[in-house]
Amino acid sequence: TSEWAVAEVDTYLDELEYDNIAQTMILVLPQEEVGNRVNCAVHFLRYMRLGQPSGARKDNGFVFLIVVEPGDIDVHYGVGLGLPALTAHELTDLNRLAEETYKDTASLDEALITLVKEYDRVARANYAPLITMSPTSEPEELTIPTDPSAIAVLCCMTCLVMIAIILVLSFLMRIARGKVFNFPGGSGSSWNNHGPNTSGGGWNKPSSGGGWTGPSGGGGWSRPSGGGIKIPRSRGGSGSGRAGRGN
Structure with missing residues (x-):
């Protein structure tokens, strides 16, 4: 053939x-x-x-x-x-x-x-x-709970989420304004314009002249060791x- x-x-x-x-x-x-x-x-x-x-x-x-x-x-x-x-x-x-x-x-x-x-x-x-024809899957309908206890739980969860969002936004706003930045495990360090103030005294105001002074405790930053971010057929x-x- x-x-x-x-x-x-x-x-x-x-x-x-x-x-x-x-x-x-x-x-x-x-x-x-x-x-x-x-x-x-x-x-x-x-x-x-x-x-x-x-x-x-x-x-x-x-x-x-x-x-x-x-x-x-x-x-x-x-x-x-x-x-x-x-x-x-x-x-x-x-x-x-x-x-x-x-x-x-x-x-x-x-x-x-x-x-x-x-x-x-x-x-x-x-x-x-x-x-x-292969059957097509129908989109699932969103079911809204009608049971009173389920509605109460849903409302509580919504309130908790809103409170958490408000707290996070408030914290971020305070950081942006330079108010406070606490370091974990320390004695309450705060920011100045040269680095962290390890003495716990907040910002150091100069006795005379303009500008901000450095940290009174002499502390500074050390670089992290981990790096940065058919037929037949x-x-x-x-x-x-x-x-x-x-x-």
């Missing part, structure tokens, strides 16, 4: 699978590699686990087996339990059509394309496309591959 024929066949089979009509594979083998031909098609269907594992189109797997003989082909099928509308009469006609096409053209490509086109027509005549499915019948 040529690449263009494989691509043409894959187009039809992929669309059938996308529409959830059937998950199909075509197996082409020489007659030396096939024993019981009907059983071979059914066993391959099970082995590849073709078909949907659940849902409205469960077990919708399908297999065509084309046995290549000298100057001829022999076509068989295996169909899953999820495709009961595909009757034996319709499917047998597909087999005979492919075999007659090969006899007339001596081309396996033509036989494959003819088989797949007619198979697509028969499958779609019996099964409409089934497009499954991989078309296997996930279904059970249960086959109802073959021919």
Whole structure:
């Protein structure tokens, strides 16, 4: 089989699978590699686990087996339990059509394309496309408590949050105005314009002249040590591959 024929066949089979009509594979083998031909098609269907594992189109797997003989082909099928509308009469006609096409053209490509086109027509005549939409999650509605105790708790929490915000804002405003900046673990150090006053005396007012004096205790800052801031192709499915019948 040529690449263009494989691509043409894959187009039809992929669309059938996308529409959830059937998950199909075509197996082409020489007659030396096939024993019981009907059983071979059914066993391959099970082995590849073709078909949907659940849902409205469960077990919708399908297999065509084309046995290549000298100057001829022999076509068989295996169909899953999820495709009961595909009757034996319709499917047998597909087999005979492919075999007659090969006899007339001596081309396996033509036989494959003819088989797949007619198979697509028969499958779609019996099964409409089934497009499954994923459910969309609805936005959750905001529920307002109506129980008196829950309302009281909510009011208390709101008041506490507001008080905490007011305290933080007040503290930040006092820092911005240069009022106080207490150091933890010390004896009440305060700021002057040159560094912390470790003597605990607050700002040192000069006895004469303008400006502020340095700290009376001689303390200063030390820098922190921590730094700064298909044919055959991989078309296997996930279904059970249960086959109802073959021919």
